[in-house]
Amino acid sequence: MNECILAIDQGTTSTRAIVFDGSMKPVATSQKEFTQLYPASGWVEHDPEDIWETVVSTAGEAIAKAGLQPSQIAALGITNQRETVVIWERSTGRPVHNAIVWQDRRTEPLCARLRGEGLEELFTARTGLLLDPYFSGTKIAWLLDNVSGARERAERGELLAGTVDTYLIWRLTGGRVHATDATNASRTLVFNIATQQWDSELLSILDIPRSLLPEVKDCGDDFGITDASLFGAPIAIRGVAGDQQAATIGQACFRPGMMKSTYGTGCFALLNTGTDMVASTNRLLTTVAYRIGGRTTYALEGSIFIAGAAIQWLRDGMKLISTARQSGELAAEADPAQNVYLVPAFVGLGAPHWDAEARGAIFGLTRNTGPAEFARAALESVAFQTGDLLEAMRRDWGAPAGGTVLRVDGGMVASDWTMQRLADILDAPVDRPIVLETTALGAAWLAGHQAGVWPGPEEFSKSWALERRFEPRMDHETRAAKLQGWHDAVRRTLTQS
Numbered sequence: 001m002n003e004c005i006l007a008i009d010q011g012t013t014s015t016r017a018i019v020f021d022g023s024m025k026p027v028a029t030s031q032k033e034f035t036q037l038y039p040a041s042g043w044v045e046h047d048p049e050d051i052w053e054t055v056v057s058t059a060g061e062a063i064a065k066a067g068l069q070p071s072q073i074a075a076l077g078i079t080n081q082r083e084t085v086v087i088w089e090r091s092t093g094r095p096v097h098n099a100i101v102w103q104d105r106r107t108e109p110l111c112a113r114l115r116g117e118g119l120e121e122l123f124t125a126r127t128g129l130l131l132d133p134y135f136s137g138t139k140i141a142w143l144l145d146n147v148s149g150a151r152e153r154a155e156r157g158e159l160l161a162g163t164v165d166t167y168l169i170w171r172l173t174g175g176r177v178h179a180t181d182a183t184n185a186s187r188t189l190v191f192n193i194a195t196q197q198w199d200s201e202l203l204s205i206l207d208i209p210r211s212l213l214p215e216v217k218d219c220g221d222d223f224g225i226t227d228a229s230l231f232g233a234p235i236a237i238r239g240v241a242g243d244q245q246a247a248t249i250g251q252a253c254f255r256p257g258m259m260k261s262t263y264g265t266g267c268f269a270l271l272n273t274g275t276d277m278v279a280s281t282n283r284l285l286t287t288v289a290y291r292i293g294g295r296t297t298y299a300l301e302g303s304i305f306i307a308g309a310a311i312q313w314l315r316d317g318m319k320l321i322s323t324a325r326q327s328g329e330l331a332a333e334a335d336p337a338q339n340v341y342l343v344p345a346f347v348g349l350g351a352p353h354w355d356a357e358a359r360g361a362i363f364g365l366t367r368n369t370g371p372a373e374f375a376r377a378a379l380e381s382v383a384f385q386t387g388d389l390l391e392a393m394r395r396d397w398g399a400p401a402g403g404t405v406l407r408v409d410g411g412m413v414a415s416d417w418t419m420q421r422l423a424d425i426l427d428a429p430v431d432r433p434i435v436l437e438t439t440a441l442g443a444a445w446l447a448g449h450q451a452g453v454w455p456g457p458e459e460f461s462k463s464w465a466l467e468r469r470f471e472p473r474m475d476h477e478t479r480a481a482k483l484q485g486w487h488d489a490v491r492r493t494l495t496q497s
């Protein structure tokens, strides 16, 4: 029986395709970066054609590297950068504009107007989100209002919209399937997470025609079959989830209280809250963790916009290092007596502050401050921000029975120094698994399970294996002093108190 699964992980800066064998191990990978477009300050776009090209080429390459015929792939799972939106022509598949990326801040004036009209509470109650430019809804509204003829064409039913998964499913199936999954839908600002339906009142506030939007399916479902001409044989698309939710699945966080944090460009921590839709009083998001067999599991999410991107800034902007790996080596040389704090609000601050107008700041510089202190401040900022998220989660949900254990993944967790500092600042163990491609693994599991060739959640959970646990080692006084310094730096960076 064919038990190999292909996963496509369409991320913010690159696309990865990974083939997993029947024992759920990655056997072949292909990765391609693509161009980031910054047409104006605070704007971030992707050319959908770039996204498409990297998906098709990496998928083909991964299948070939695995030494398989496409017909030997049991199913395809898709996971994707969330919130990023595309609008395209129903008849040709041609996008009417570049994709507007999750990091893009152009819709802050619209968000501010809606907040000013007192609508945030309504949006939060229905969607679990906040009125921040991060989410898809205001981006769709911007496209309809600013692309010539788009609104009229949308009203005539000529256009379709979707997050990146939806756009890929449309193209992979040769324009036959317009669908998304519940996790991606839950990031759009127009999806009611309690009823699991598009919300007509929110759609009307944002003036988005319902006909633009896809059908919302379970994460493991029938999303159609890829056009045979793409890979040489049709492949069934059986799993879809937003990348942070896929990582939650890949980390086997299936029980309430289990938590993962992914450190890529940004950092996203998700706490499984089971069937409880916990409303945050600490500015966290309530979101769909996964929907399997018609049953919705929820999560509390803390989203930080800059994590690894701060290391890219050290490398490409400041030119203090030539590889990301050097950041940890440099940080280890920093002077313990210097208290330098970086608040990486390069594109505003996400959870729990949600200050779109804040910008990055550095505090505590002296004549002795050098590259090592900058590197430590950048890496520590990731630990401090995670600490703020976990504190908010504790307030909203309480401490998990048996104490907090954080499962980590993403490019940055390669840094032992950062993981140790994370455990120290959190005062909690940090678990790094052997398989770090948890996002792709989560999508693969959804597809493999749905296709009936991979085991259920319990059996899958047993395959999760620890590579290293980082135990907290910092003394109480040092941690308390550092946290105080960090909170003081954040307070001075915020534009609103």
Ligand SMILES: Nc1ncnc2c1ncn2[C@@H]1O[C@H](COP(=O)(O)OP(=O)(O)O)[C@@H](O)[C@H]1O
Pocket (backbone or CB within 6 Å): 011, 012, 013, 014, 263, 264, 265, 266, 307, 308, 309, 310, 311, 312, 324, 325, 326, 327, 328, 410, 411, 412, 413, 414, 415, 418
């Ligand atoms: N050894 C390291 N130390 C610190 N940061 C690292 C290290 N290796 C990679 N990174 C950071 O991790 C990020 C890449 O992680 P990845 O999970 O591939 O991101 P994404 O999926 O968001 O594109 C980059 O921002 C890079 O700066």
Ligand SMILES: O=P(O)(O)OC[C@H](O)CO
Pocket (backbone or CB within 6 Å): 010, 011, 012, 013, 080, 081, 082, 083, 102, 242, 243, 244, 264, 265, 266
């Ligand atoms: O593509 P990543 O890994 O940077 O993840 C982006 C998130 O999905 C944004 O919400």
